[in-house]
Every structure is written in structure tokens, then in C-alpha cells.
Amino acid sequence: MGLSFxxxxxxxxxxxxIGGKLIAAxxxxxxxxxxxxxxxxxxxxxxxxxxxxxxxxAKAALKASNxxxxxxxxxxxxxxxxxxxxxxxxxxxxxxxxxxSTRPVGQLVAGDIxxxxxxxxxxxxxxxxxxxxxxxxxxxxxxxxxxEPYGVVGAITPWNFPISMAGWKLGPALAAGNAxxxxxxxxxxxxxxxxxxxxxxxxxxxxxxxxxxxxxxxTGTALTGHSEIAKVSFTGSTRAGSAIMExxxxxxxxxxxxxxxxxxxxxxxADTDLDKAATAIAGSVTFNAGQxxxxxxxxxxxxxxxxxxxxxxxxxxxxxxxxxxxxxATQYSPVxxxxxxxxxxxxxxxxxxxxxxxLTGGCVxxxxxxxxxxxxxxxxxxxxxxxxxxxxGPVLTVQTFKTEDEALALSSHPTYGLAxxxxxxxxxxxxxFARKLEAGTVWVNRYSRxxxxxxxxxxxxxxxxxxxLGREAYLANRRTKSVLISL
Numbered sequence: 001m002g003l004s005f006x007x008x009x010x011x012x013x014x015x016x017x018i019g020g021k022l023i024a025a026x027x028x029x030x031x032x033x034x035x036x037x038x039x040x041x042x043x044x045x046x047x048x049x050x051x052x053x054x055x056x057x058a059k060a061a062l063k064a065s066n067x068x069x070x071x072x073x074x075x076x077x078x079x080x081x082x083x084x085x086x087x088x089x090x091x092x093x094x095x096x097x098x099x100x101s102t103r104p105v106g107q108l109v110a111g112d113i114x115x116x117x118x119x120x121x122x123x124x125x126x127x128x129x130x131x132x133x134x135x136x137x138x139x140x141x142x143x144x145x146x147x148e149p150y151g152v153v154g155a156i157t158p159w160n161f162p163i164s165m166a167g168w169k170l171g172p173a174l175a176a177g178n179a180x181x182x183x184x185x186x187x188x189x190x191x192x193x194x195x196x197x198x199x200x201x202x203x204x205x206x207x208x209x210x211x212x213x214x215x216x217x218x219t220g221t222a223l224t225g226h227s228e229i230a231k232v233s234f235t236g237s238t239r240a241g242s243a244i245m246e247x248x249x250x251x252x253x254x255x256x257x258x259x260x261x262x263x264x265x266x267x268x269x270a271d272t273d274l275d276k277a278a279t280a281i282a283g284s285v286t287f288n289a290g291q292x293x294x295x296x297x298x299x300x301x302x303x304x305x306x307x308x309x310x311x312x313x314x315x316x317x318x319x320x321x322x323x324x325x326x327x328x329a330t331q332y333s334p335v336x337x338x339x340x341x342x343x344x345x346x347x348x349x350x351x352x353x354x355x356x357x358x359l360t361g362g363c364v365x366x367x368x369x370x371x372x373x374x375x376x377x378x379x380x381x382x383x384x385x386x387x388x389x390x391x392x393g394p395v396l397t398v399q400t401f402k403t404e405d406e407a408l409a410l411s412s413h414p415t416y417g418l419a420x421x422x423x424x425x426x427x428x429x430x431x432x433f434a435r436k437l438e439a440g441t442v443w444v445n446r447y448s449r450x451x452x453x454x455x456x457x458x459x460x461x462x463x464x465x466x467x468x469l470g471r472e473a474y475l476a477n478r479r480t481k482s483v484l485i486s487l
Contacts, residue, residue: 021206028044056228062152076127150231173233281447301401347385355380440467
């Protein structure tokens with residue numbers, strides 16, 4: 001039986017989720033389906049009072065359940081049960097997500113949802129394996145470093161991978177013994193609400209996960225600046241991350257994990273398998289229509305093979321099958337909104353006006369919804385808008401080089417340093433570039449994450465601070481104190 005569904009038959013959990021209950025609220029933000037542009041719901045906006053209620057609920061749940069002080073293995077078992085229920089409810093969760101977002105239903109069930117359940121289990125296992133330690137001192141004293149949860153974590157997630165990003169925030173924070181108040185993007189809020197409902201059904205204490213719906217200026221500002229929020233975790237644009245840092249600094253001091261924008265290079269040498277490289281590169285900018293912070297949108301290729309590689313990439317970009325996200329045969333996603341599609345188109349036009357040559361695409365698709373053609377632009381310099389701007393759409397630029405030094409110089413971006421790709425069969429070159437590339441992640445002869453959740457992700461420069469995933473994400477949700485006892 002296929003996963004395709006009628007979008008008009010999906011029931012949505014419209015409202016905030018606080019204290020283990022759905023709180024219905026009047027919608028203030030009109031929401032349109034990216035696949036056909038039709039209005040389908042209105043999202044409420046949580047103000048200061050509702051955020052206060054959510055934070056108070058989180059604090060009360062921590063106290064009543066002693067979540068941060070129970071046997072760590074109890075947290076592990078509870079989170080594993082939640083992961084099991086997420087998998088069991090994958091089709092329902094996928095319909096909610098596919099209706100609202102740019103993620104095709106077929107990719108959600110096999111990809112986003114299955115991986116999110118894996119990641120929650122991964123973090124759950126840290127609960128009884130990372131903790132306090134004794135440290136060397138002289139024999140007249142006892143030194144300890146005690147590790148403990150922060151308390152209530154405020155998390156904000158983006159619209160491009162709503163379920164995955166919720167898992168990134170909730171998994172490590174809960175495993176580390178915290179409660180969470182989560183604000184999903186106002187464009188894609190409802191899958192997070194359903195995940196929170198599943199958590200309570202799985203046996204997590206009611207109020208441990210609270211979800212408040214709303215926008216950044218109102219709800220996000222109230223959440224990140226709240227005096228009882230002990231830590232902030234955010235994934236989104238560099239501009240929004242800067243605003244959060246400013247708000248936190250204005251209202252107090254607290255630690256933050258920020259995974260922000262990217263403009264990632266993919267460097268290709270002539271000694272690599274060009275067909276495999278072309279598949280990885282084309283997939284990077286057509287997957288989710290290029291709406292990923294790590295999208296490898298800058299191709300930097302050795303001049304002697306540039307024409308051949310470009311031709312292969314063009315074929316693969318043209319072969320993708322667009323369609324509505326509720327059709328399980330869909331391969332190519334819409335852009336999230338009409339406004340974002342117009343922004344993509346505006347940057348493409350500015351890039352061509354600045355001297356770039358559009359080899360394919362460069363136009364809005366003639367179809368319902370917010371689809372944009374996969375686009376490849378050549379003959380761009382470092383000042384071209386398509387090089388400078390994070391487009392967040394299906395747009396790839398091409399630049400060429402002759403020497404390693406030239407390739408490294410082209411790869412460096414003045415603003416971003418999130419991820420990078422390198423395609424070569426030369427091991428020595430791989431090590432040299434891995435050390436020199438200014439990026440938090442370097443993929444070699446591939447351009448995608450794996451299911452090795454131990455590998456952290458995070459950026460250099462204005463692409464963020466701190467890490468998601470990996471041991472680092474768990475430890476970022478714990479704080480330490482030094483204890484010295486005279487014997």
C-alpha cells in the first residue's frame with residue numbers, strides 16, 4: 001500500500017501543547033501548503049503569558065518527576081519507548097509533516113522519521129554513560145567534577161526539516177535530564193505538537209516537553225529572553241541567530257547552541273570518480289529543493305574536467321520529478337513559501353545581471369505550489385550575489401581552478417563555514433584539505449550525513465557556535481561544578 005494521501009483529510013493538532021495537554025488557541029498566522037499554495041490552517045501566536053505558562057509547566061514537571069535526578073537508566077528507557085512510538089506512528093506523523101512542509105511523504109517515513117527515532121535512542125544511551133568524575137588531587141583532599149542538567153532548555157527549530165530538527169533539540173536535552181520548551185517554525189508547527197503528544201503517551205512526564213506556537217518577534221523573543229530559561233538551542237538563519245544573541249544579552253546571560261546559515265563549497269579534483277561526484281553534487285542542491293543549511297551550493301572544479309562534470313550534473317538536475325509532498329512518488333520538493341521563492345528568483349536574476357551564465361533553470365515552475373527549477377549558474381566571481389548570499393533554494397554555482405591554493409582560496413567564504421565537500425582519490429590531499437578547510441564538517445567523496453549519529457555538526461565563522469548531534473550535543477545540555485573536599 002502506498003503512502004500517498006488526500007491533503008484535505010488530514011487532522012491537525014492546532015494549538016499549544018503544555019502540561020501534557022493540547023491547548024486550543026485562535027489562529028493568527030495564515031498557513032498555505034507549499035505544494036499547491038492553498039490555505040489549510042491558521043497558527044496561533046504564543047505571547048508572554050503563554051510562554052510563562054509553558055516554562056512554569058516545565059519547571060513543575062522537573063520537580064514532580066525528579067527527571068534530572070532519577071536513575072539515568074530510567075530516562076533511557078522512557079526515551080527509547082518514545083522513539084518506538086514515533087516509529088509506530090510514522091505514517092500519521094508523515095502526513096502531518098508532508099501537508100505543511102517541503103518534505104515528501106515517502107522520504108519522511110523512510111528517512112526523517114526513522115532517523116529521528118534512531119537519534120533519540122542514541123542520545124538516550126548517554127544518560128548512564130556520561131556523568132561526574134573524580135579528578136587527581138593530593139592525598140589530603142578529594143576533587144570532583146559534578147555534572148548536572150541545566151533545568152529548562154528553550155529550543156527553536158526551523159521549517160526545512162521540522163521533525164529532524166525537533167529530534168536534534170529534544171533528544172540530547174531530555175537525555176541529559178532537562179525539560180524543554182520548544183518553539184517550532186510558524187510555517188511547520190504541527191508535527192512537533194504531535195511528537196510531544198507521543199512523548200506523553202510513551203510515558204514521559206507530562207510537562208517535560210512543552211510546545212508553544214508562534215513567530216520569532218513575539219514568541220521567540222519571549223522564550224529566549226525568559227529569566228527561567230537556562231539554555232537556548234536554535235537552528236536557523238545567521239540573521240535570526242544574531243537577533244537571539246542580542247536578545248539574550250539584553251535580558252541576561254545564558255549558554256547557547258546556534259546552528260546557522262551556510263554557503264558550502266564542493267571541491268572536485270580530476271582524479272576522482274566524476275560520475276559519483278556528479279550524483280552527490282546534484283543531489284545536494286535538489287534534495288529538499290536546496291533548502292538545507294549544509295547544501296553544497298558552490299561547485300569548485302578542476303578546470304580540465306569542468307565541462308564533463310558540469311554536463312553530467314545538468315543531466316541529473318533535469319531528471320528530478322517534482323510533485324506534491326503528499327504523493328509518495330515525488331522526488332523534488334517545492335520551496336516553502338511564495339515569498340521565499342521570490343527571494344530565490346531575485347538572487348538568481350541578480351547573479352545573471354552581474355555576469356553569471358544560467359546553464360539550466362532560473363525560472364519559477366509553471367505548476368501549482370511554490371516550485372522553482374533546479375538552477376546552475378557558471379562564470380561567477382567571488383562578488384557575485386549567487387556566491388555571497390545563502391540562497392536556500394535549488395541553485396548551484398560553478399567556478400574552476402588550476403591549483404590547490406586556488407581551490408582553497410575559492411572555497412573560503414567571508415561569512416559562512418558550516419560544511420564542505422572534497423572529491424579526490426589522493427589521500428595526502430584529503431588530509432591537507434581537511435585541515436585547511438574552514439568548516440565544521442568536511443565530507444570526502446560524498447556530500448551527505450550518514451546515520452553515524454556520533455559525528456557532531458556545527459559551524460565556523462557566522463555559521464554558528466556549539467554542536468548538534470554527537471557526544472558534544474549531550475554534554476552541551478549539562479553544566480559542571482568543581483568540588484574540592486579537605487579530608
